[in-house]
Amino acid sequence: MVTANPTTATARPLRRTTLDSVGGTAWTLSALGPVPEGWAAVGAAPVPATVPGEVHADLLAAGLIPDPFDGDHEGALAWIGRTGWSYRATFTWSGGPEDHHELVADGLDTLATVLLNGTEVARTANEHRSHRVDVGAVLVEGTNTLEVRFEAPVTGAERLAAELGDRPRAYGHPFNALRKAASQYGWDWGPDLAGAGIWKSIGLESWSGVRLAAVRPLATLEGTEGVLETHVELQWAGGAVAPVPVSVRVGTEQAEALAQPGQDSVVVVQRFADVAAWWPRGYGEQAVHDVTVELGGADATLATWSGRVGFRAVTLTTEPDPDGTGFVLAVNGEPVYVKGANWIPDDALVTRLTADTYRTGVAEAVASGMNLLRVWGGGIYESEHFYRACDEAGVLVWQDFLFACAAYSEDEPLRSEVEAEAREAVTRLSQHASLVLWNGGNENLWGYVEWGWRTPLAGRTWGDGYYTGLLPAIVAELDPRTPYSPGSPYSFMEYAHPNDHRNGTLHIWDVWNQLDYDHYRDYPARFVSEFGFQGPAAWSTLTSVVHDEPLDPYGAQMLVHQKAHEGNLKLERGLGAHLPRWPVDGDGRADMDDWHWLTSLNQARAVAFGIEHFRSFYPLNRGAVVWQLNDNWPVxxxxxxxxxxxxxxLWYALRRVYADRLATFQPRPDEHGVPVLTLVAHNDSSGVWDGELVLTRRSTGAGTPVLAEQRVPFHLDARSAVAVALDADLLAPADPRAEVLTASAEGMTTAYGYFVEDTELVLAEPDRAYEVEVAHASGGCTVTVTASALAKDLALFPDRLDAGARVDSGLVTLLAGERHTFHVTGPDVDEAxxxxxxxLRSVNDVVGR
Incomplete structure (x- = not known):
């Protein structure tokens, strides 16, 4: 038996014994209690488990369950969320000179009882925080046994909801009764795979005298001078320990403070003249600086912490003006026009994510022109891999606290868990230069005002005290240099509706749920932090998990992978007058090729329409954050x-409308208030954009002669916009069905404007509109399309031939005589x-005539 000696006066280096699988510890997983009929093999004997890991992944690896993503397996595996689970390991441990021995679990999901050598040492109830418990009195020399028993996550949530009092929420399971990622219980884009597991690292830490408890380096910029304020938290064991030095090193610069016994925090301030600042992408370089903190001296280092910081100053301006209340993020004094997306957990089984998958996700944001990702409140505080990738790429991070679409109890024991979780999250993440906004949660304020919560709540707490009290106080204490918003949407104005487009941030969901996408024009919004439109996953992705015969949007397995309420009906209604309906056979089944193409195209059209509208109102509008960048399963x-x-x-449409330089045809009222097409150009680059703007009206047919032309010299300063009135000739088509407007200039993608919807547009059929040539190229092939008439929204889907094939471009529109080359990479595919x-698809092949 090993016991602690509280009178020891010697500080000793921290010793960590990792108990992860990667460290060599062998874990097993067992079901607690009987499993349903048909799954007897799961309960027959323990199976090998991976730590960090989770139940679904371990059972899948053991071959005891089918892929939860495939077919209709999601429902067949629902019993996993109503079953308790035990993770168990034996390990060899030898005591040393240290006096304190603590079990440290960085993440337990979620309702866990921890036993060491048969003795209960902890109970936990929060996936989003770490846990530390003294086990010195329980550890033994030699072989030890550690067991973590997890209560069934679904029945556990139901139990807690009954104890706390059930509260309103957006979905069936009472995810709001405990601190576990809400989306794990199913969302309108994600599967119901509520599971359990030791999802982050676990191990033993042994120490004496004093321990480095946390490091919080806050870097900011004052003019050209960088200021680093490093907060070091310490835990002392008691006794007559001598003062301990704390040093902070940035590059070759080092500063030191002396911590007196019992002093639980030390602050080291350093100043750096003419420091290399950190900027968002498109505004400057992403300078990051390594920081090392040492407890003790070079001759007797007790503990070391390392991280990276970037020197930047962030402000959020929400001042009232004649139009309402703005929402302007600025970095280093430069207002940033936000071009972003919401980010959800990148895999429904989050422990499968790696540094590479996070870097790939952030790279997709960068390649599409984005400069911000919002970590949504129904998921997790992300891995360090995510935030580091954003730091390096210059992608701003808007971080929600983890509350989404529900009322939350502010009573104990939930309140204490929320406070501990928030403190840990702010402490961990505040080092990251990319983190520019803390947000109280997602749609909870809106829900309280408008979603009928007040009657069932009957005066009980619902989370307001978190969003307007506890959370902003924690941010002010631990990360005062980073702005805070009580929620999204939020109007930053007393007595205003939280989702008022004239004030603050706005979510637009009536368009997807009820209205045609041209109703985005109803909102000259200040800042749109959520809006979006559905479309199917790639053909190869969907067909890898949907096996209906024949394929049909309403097939049994297809509907498993369509989580939105009446989602397929909304996809069809969303076509409006913009695109034709897909053909159906005698049994009423949709032509799946056209269904997939038209719903994919319509998704891209709808979102691009919205963003072009928002950008056309710059500087009234200061950004858009589309829902969403990524998926967590095929859906x-x-x-x-x-x-x-x-x-x-949609991704290719975003790359076009998120380009630094954008021109778009938009209706603007003339002197009589009648909407007239106008060209709006937005220069969101750091340089001047000038030259000659060429505006034309052309035929959509072969030859595409110029029917009218207007040339306009223009000059746009950096971060500015201009509206250009069109000559009357341009706006007077002889045949609106067969003519198109174009706007072109150096440094921009050609803009197109139409007088009618595609359902009325006269376009040549593909064989008369364009020719296609395929040639071999390094790593794949090229597909060159040459237009002889207007070829609208050309898109190539090589994954239909091989799931590993990729293409570099999409949604390309060509005028007669123009050509475009698609580059296809990956496995060899059928060139014909x-x-x-x-x-190869286009609008021509559905409306051409």
């Missing part, structure tokens, strides 16, 4: 990149199939 959803990493047409539908 019909709002994502731009599906769960297999394939870019949907690349030249025609369903692999």
């Amino acid at each position: 019909v959803s709002w994502a731009a990149v599906d769960s297999h990493g394939i870019r949907k047409p 199939a690349l030249t025609t539908k369903p692999v």
Whole structure:
């Protein structure tokens, strides 16, 4: 038996014994209690487990369950969430000279009882925080046994909801009764796979005298001078320990303080003249600086912490003005026009995520022109891999606290868990230069005002004390240099509706749920932090998990992978007058090739329409954050990149409308208040944009002669916009169905404007509108399309031929005489199939005549 000696006066280096699988510890997983009929093999004997890991992944690796993502397995595996689970390991341990021995679990998901050598040492109830417990009185020399027993996550949530009092929420399971990622219980884009597991590292830490408890380096910029304020938290064991030095090193610069016994925090301040600042992408370099903190001296180092910081100053301006209340993020004094997306957990089984998957996700944001990702409140505080990737890429991070679409109890024991979780999250994440906004939660304030919560709540707490009291106080204490918002949406104005487009941040969901996407124009919004439109995952992604015969949008397995309420009906209604309906056979089944193409195209069109509208109101509008960048399984959803990493047409549309330089045709009232097409150009680059703007009206047919032309010299300063009135000739088509407006200038993608919807547009059929040539190229092939008439929204889907094939561009519109080359990479594919539908698609092949 090993016991602590509280009178020891010697500080000793911290010794960590890692108990992860990667460290060599062998774990097993067992079901607690009987499993349902048909799953007897799961309960027959313990199976090997991976730590960090989770139940679904371990059972899948053991071959005891089918892939939860495949077919209709999600429902068949629902029993896992109503079953308790035990993780168990034996390990050899030898005591040393240290006096304190603590079990440290960085993440237990979620309702856990921890036993060491048969003795209960801890009970936990929060996935989003770490836990530390003294086990010195329980550890033994030699072989030890550690067991973590998890209560069933679904029945556990139901039990807690009954104890705390059930409260309103957006979905069935009472996810709001405990501190576990809400989306694990299912969302309108994600599966119901509530599980359990030791999802982060676990181990033993042994120490004497004093321990480095936490490091919080806050870097900011004052003019050209960088200021680093490093907060070091200490835990002392008692006794007559001598003062201990704390040093902070940045590059070759080092500063030191002396911590007196019992002093629980030390602050070391350093100043750096003419420091290399950190900027968002598009505004400057992303300078990051390594920071090392040492407890003790070089001759007797007790503990070391390392991280990175970037020197930046962030402000959020929400001042009232004649139009309402603004929402302007600025970095180092430069207002940033936000071009962003919401980020959800990148895999429904989050422990499968790696540094590479996070870097790939952030790289997709960068490649599409984004400069901000919002970590949404129904998921997790992300891995360090995510925030480091954002630091390096210059992608701003908007971090929600983890509350989403529900009322939350402010009573104990939940309140204490929320406070501990928030303190740990702010302490861990505040070092990251990319983190520019803390946000109280997602849609909870809106929900209280408008979603009928007040009657069932009957005066009980619902979370307001978190969003307006506890959380802003924690941010002010631990990360005062980073702005805070009580929620999204939020109007920053007393007595205003939280989702008022004139004030603060706005979520636009009536468009997807009820209205045609042209209603985005109802909102000259200050800042849109959520909006979006659905479309299917890539063909190869969907068909890898949907096996209905024949394929149909309403097939049994397809509906498993369509989580939105009446989602397929909304996809069809969303076509409006913009695109034709897909053909159906005699049994009423949709032509799946056209269903997939048209719903994918319509998703891209709807979101691009919204963003072009928002940008046209710059500087009144200061940004848009589309819902959503990524998926966590194969599904019909709002994502731009599906769960297999394939870019949907939406991604290519975002790359166009998030370009630094954008021109767009928008209606603006004339002197009589009548909407007239106007060209709006937005220069969101750091340089001047000038030259000659060429505006034309042309025929959509072969030859595409110029029917009218207007040339306009223009000059746009950095971060500015201009509206250009069109000559009357441009706005007077002889045949609106067969003519198109164009706007072109150096440094921008050609803008197109139409007088009618595609359902009325006269376009040549593909064989008369364009020719296609395929040639071998390094790593794949090229597909060159040459237009002889207007070819609208050309898109190539090589994954239909091989799931590993990728293409570099999409949604390309060509005028007669123009050409575009698609670069296809990956496995060899059927070259002839690349030249025609369903692999090569365009609007021409659904409306051409």
